[in-house]
Amino acid sequence: MPTPLTRNLTVNGHHRRVTVPDDTERLLYVLREQCDQRGPRFGCGVAQCGACTVLVNGEVTRSCVTDLNAVPEGAAIRTLDGIGSEARPHPLQRAFVTEQAGQCAFCVNAMIMGSLGWIESRIAEGNRAVPSRKEIADYLSGALPESTFNYLCRCGTHTRIVEAIHSGATEMVK
Ligand code: FES
Ligand code: FES
CATH class of the missing domain: 1.10.150.120 ([2Fe-2S]-binding domain)
Structure with a gap:
């Protein structure tokens, strides 16, 4: 039986309140579909390539295999979209x-x-x-x-x- 879940996250410094119908929804899809992030990508889906890599509270994380329920409430998430800009790249x-x-x-x-x-x-x-x-x-x-x-x-x-x-x-x- 899927368990719904709501999390408050800080994505690249911005508060995001996300809700999923199943708490095993992968962080990658939450970031792409609910937080407008395009940096993390789906590559292999099994933690082998790195295309989905983000930082969760500073930890290098493979978002394709990370369930939302494993992301702490209030976690600070950084993605490629937020580390720099065209005018001021990292x-x-x-x-x-x-x-x-x-x-x-x-x-x-x-x-x-x-x-x-x-x-x-x-x-x-x-x-x-x-x-x-x-x-x-x-x-x-x-x-x-x-x-x-x-x-x-x-x-x-x-x-x-x-x-x-x-x-x-x-x-x-x-
Ligand atoms: S998509 Fe390949 S490691 Fe996540
Ligand atoms: S996968 Fe094409 S440049 Fe690395």
Whole structure:
């Protein structure tokens, strides 16, 4: 028997009250259909690619497998839509454009939101070192202890993606 649920969320700084008829509705659909977010995307649907990545209370989260009932009341959610603007892009967004780090760009949400959560958590821990290109590649492949997930680019633009994250991280730790 589905259980209805209402949650108050803060999405990119804006209050959103969302209601679903079934509390196992995935966060991805709540964000896209009720909160007008277009950054998080459906890729694999099974937590393997990263296309749906958002930050929930600062934690890198795969929204395609996260039930709304697992999102705390009042959670602060950040998506690619809210980290910068065309006029004032986030350093990672700017670096992805400068490095032309996308072919179809379907993976860009994954790469930016995953690396954003990682770099911000390093900074929060007092680590202001720019991650090396190898560390970035290891993070994206899931090989670092703090990786949590891996991130896939179907077009194989990983070299430019790593370069863009390195450049964006350099700006972020200044
Ligand atoms: S769509 Fe969520 S990880 Fe692929
Ligand atoms: S640029 Fe196409 S999936 Fe990465």
